[in-house]
Amino acid sequence: MHAVRLHTFGPAENLTYEEVEDPRPGPGQVRVRVRAAGVHLLDTALREGVQGGPAPVPTELPTIPGREVAGVVESLGEGVAGLWLGKRVVAHLGFVPGGYAELAVTEVERLHEIPENLDFAGAVAMIGTGRTAMGILQFADLGPDAVVIVPAAAGGIGTLLVQYAKRTGATVIGLAGGPEKVARVRDNGADLAVDYTDRAWPDKVRAHLGGRAATLVLDGVGGDIARESIALLGPGGRHLVFGWSAEGIKDGKGHFVDGVSENVLGPVMLARAGGPDPLRTLELRALTEAASGRLTPAVQRFPLAEAAAAHRALENRGTTGKVVLEP
Structure with missing residues (x-):
């Protein structure tokens, strides 16, 4: 098969498109013919070997990056029910790499069957970006009286937050x-x-609201945009933080104001989701929303061989929607 591999930590150019041995599914696993693989901002930090982030850096190189895949089950490991063969599926691989490839192996319990009205790229968007959006929205008090500011509203998560709100x-x-x-x-x-990028943007928001104040900021950006957004909140307004892309995932920190800001990532998100497998709970919610047509993910597609270009575009904030690689 062809895959994108990383031999040395560093810039996007270190991602190389190569021919490698096909993976084989072990007991309880399936092999998926990948039709779409998700690219996450976290992937760019892992590529550089950044330590101390929200996911462990691969300890062995070379590695095949990528943790979100959608495709068709083409091979079964020992103990896997035959009904999975030929199914259109999507899976989040967890912290196991291997997504940027024509074939990927994962545990059968990670699989979700893709709804008929959802394509492979959309399914990948919902299994990762969508589940995060569902996790964030658990904390949002939304309704006709809410005035919501969404920084990075053209991104994968932002697109879904706007639609839902x-x-x-x-x-x-x-x-x-x-x-x-x-x-x-x-x-x-x-x-x-x-x-x-227009420094007068807060004034445009104030003029549009005509004396109303914002009640909620759904912030994955941080930096000056976060500070200026928080200034638009009225008494009792809330600032939900789920990232700080403006300051870089490697060494950035979110902007927090006591009594206003709340970090909704990590354990607090999982605790709110509940159930024996909170991440799977959020994945199912996201896929259900997409299958019903209530949410429509935005995707930007790159050929698998151009993974380096996809990383550069993501790092330079030159993308819209969820970035997806297609073999």
Whole structure:
């Protein structure tokens, strides 16, 4: 098979497209013919060998990055029911690498069958980005009286947050960088789409709201955008933090204000989701929302062989929606 491998930690150019041996499923595993593989900002930090992040850095090189795949089950390991053969499936591989490839192996219990009306790329978006969005929304008090600011509203998570908030009747302000992304946010249903590279953007939000204050900021960006968004909150307003891409995943820190900000990532998100497998609970919610048509993920596709270009675009904030590699 062909796969993208990393032999040395470093820049995107260190990702190489190669021919490697096909993986074999072990007991309780399946092999998937990959039709779409998800790319996450975390992948860029792992590629550089950054320690101390939310996921462990691979200890052995070379490695095949990637933790989200969708495709068709083509081979079964010992003990796996034959009904899985030929199924369209999606899976989050956890902290096991192997997604950037034509074939991937994973445990059968990680599989979800893809709904008929969802394509492979959309399924990959929902299994990773979608489950995070569902986790964030557990903490959001949304409804017709809510005024929500969504920084990075053209991104994979932001796109879903805008859609969900609008469905509850909330007033939604979507922030994005550049005219093309702003247009996408507007087309996605935001009441106001604003270019945050325009230093006057907070004044445009105030003018649009006409004296109303924001009640909620759903923030995965951090930095100055977070500070200016928080300033638009009224008394009792909330700032939910789930990332800080503006400051870099390697050494950035979210912007927090006592009594206003709340980090909703990690254990607190899983505790709220509940159940014996909280991550799977969130995955099922995300796939159900997409299958029903209530949420429509946005994706930006790259050929598998161009994984390095996908990483560069993601690091330079030059992408919209979920970044997906297609063999």
